[in-house]
Amino acid sequence: MIEVEYTDVAELRGPLVVVRGTGGVGWDEFASIRLAGGRRRHGLVLEVSGDLALVQVLEGTSGMAPGEIGVAFSGAPFGVPVGPGWLGRVCDGLGEPLDGGPPVSGAESVPVGGLPVNPVWRLPPSEPVLTGVSVIDLLTTLVRGQKIAMFSSPGLPHLDLAAQIAAQAHAPGEPFNVVFAAMGLTHADALGVRDTLEARTSAGDLVLLLNLADDPVIERVLTPRIALTVAEHLAFRLGRHVLVVLADMTSYCEALREVSSARGEIPARRAYPGYLYSDLASIYERCGKVRDLPGSVTLLPVLTMPAGDVTHPVPDLTGYITEGQIVLSRDVPGYPPVDPLASLSRLMRHGVGAGRTRPEHADLAAQLLAGLARARQAQELAELVGADALGPLDRRYLDLARAFTGRLATQGRTESHDLGETFDLAWQVLSTLPRAELTMLDPAAVDTFYRP
Incomplete structure (x- = not known):
């Protein structure tokens, strides 16, 4: 030609x-x-x-x-080379090396546009991805092939938590890789992400794409698509289970808005383009498990809600597409500030239980959430009438909430808990309640693990 x-x-x-x-x-x-x-x-x-x-x-x-x-x-x-040559590399948002190595090479080049997974060929998620973060693994378990978002607000440590998950996540007994695509980061944040992920990158288990705030805005529009193109080849051609972390999708949407404005398109809500929903869906729907193909792609998009507004177009539309959300809140003390009552993994019950995590996992999570909801009601009552006016049972539920925050929900930024530790902590928290309150659990499990 x-x-x-x-x-x-x-x-x-x-x-x-x-x-x-x-x-x-x-x-x-x-x-x-x-x-x-x-x-x-x-x-x-x-x-x-x-x-x-x-x-x-x-x-x-x-x-x-x-x-x-x-x-x-x-x-x-526009396409990128695909293959295992991406593993262990640090590149910019267009896939150009930042680690001093040669350009990434592969046996073939694949267009980055990609295609959403055909629902007819999509298999239901059925196995967990463990993050090493107790509050997530216990209450909002990630399932292979799932798309679950992390909702945060400016100033919260969502990037730290996303990087920690990328550094610790694994699929027990299966080949596992992580593709981390960062968009619109400051130089300081990018350095922090590289430091957190250095060990996994050096081990050849992770691909890191870094788009900085001062990089061209158009690069930001391509970064998640390049990440997913690399992940799809690792999963569906090489048989690996891949976790893709996209942080921050709000930066991506702002870049899309800027391009739309330059094109002179008629704006929709808050000046975002009218096709924002379909554009986000074209990214989020590229995950899953596919019939007759090995591996899986699990997607964790991270987004900041301006002023904490969950009705903002980006979290609003993301919530329609994804299969749950992990919500970070300023009202939660300590790290990670995950609000368990606002968070939800809609596919969790497909990925937990006997042969996957523990037989009592789903019931244990439900009992703990019910206890935290009751504790929140007791706390609101105490603010109205005073803590001294509460009954003995309400005070036990307040003890449960304190134990949850102090033992299970608080974890170091480099601390990884295996499933055994997580379940031990969960039973310690539930054991602050009278045994008669544990009505959602199998009596045999209560006999074995309840320690008043």
Whole structure:
């Protein structure tokens, strides 16, 4: 194929270039932009109308002038090499090395656009992914192939918790890898993530993509898609179970809003594009287990809710698509500040129980949540009438809440608990209640583990 370079550039608009006189150019096609002096940048075709092509420049348009550039189209979508060569690498948001190593290579190149998993071919999740964080493993267990979001607010340690999960997560007895895609991070946060994940990266178990806040905004739009393309090959071609952590999806959505504004599209809620829901779904639905294919992709998108507003478009639409949420709250003391009563894993019962975690897991979690709900009611009553006016049973429930916070829900940032430790702590917490209150548990399990 003879490469044709077009030099009739009509307009530069934000990160976009409008090219005139094109022919045979398709949507999502990869483009090469030649600058004065021979330097090159890269782009993707966003839209084609007649002989006009709208190209988004991945490195941004700063320093470019319409009369000094040429644009050539590759005839194919933007793709990345895939394979085990990604494991142990630290790259930028476009997959270019940051660790001083050579460019990542693979046997084949795959378009990063990808496709959501066809529901007809999707298998129901049925095995756990253990994070080493007790409050998550016990109450909102991740299940292989699930998509579950982490909702946070500015100032909370969501990035620390996401990195801790990536450093500790495993699928017992199975080959397991992690792909961590960070978007819009400050340099300090990026350094913290690299330090937390250094051991797992060095062991060749993890892929780290770092998009910084001062990187071009267009790069941020591609970062999660590159991460999922790499993960899909590791899972469905190489038979590994892969956890993909995307932090922070709010930064991704803000980048999408900026591109949409530059394109002159009619804005929807809070100036986000009207297709935000379908765009997020095109990312979130790329996880799962697929019939007749090995491995699985489990997705943990992390997002910050501006001003803690759960009705903001990003958490609102994410909640419709994902299968649960882990909610961080300022009202929870200590680390990690997970609010157990606001959090939910809708597929948890498919991944716990005999042969997976422990036979009493689901009932133990339900009993503990019921106790925490009763303790919250007792606390609200105490604020109205005073703690001295509470009955003996209400005080025992307040003891349960304190034991939960002090023993089970508080954990060091580098501390990993195995399942045995988590269940021991859970039974210690429940043992602060009278035995007669443990009505949701099998009497045989209570006989074995209850220690008043």
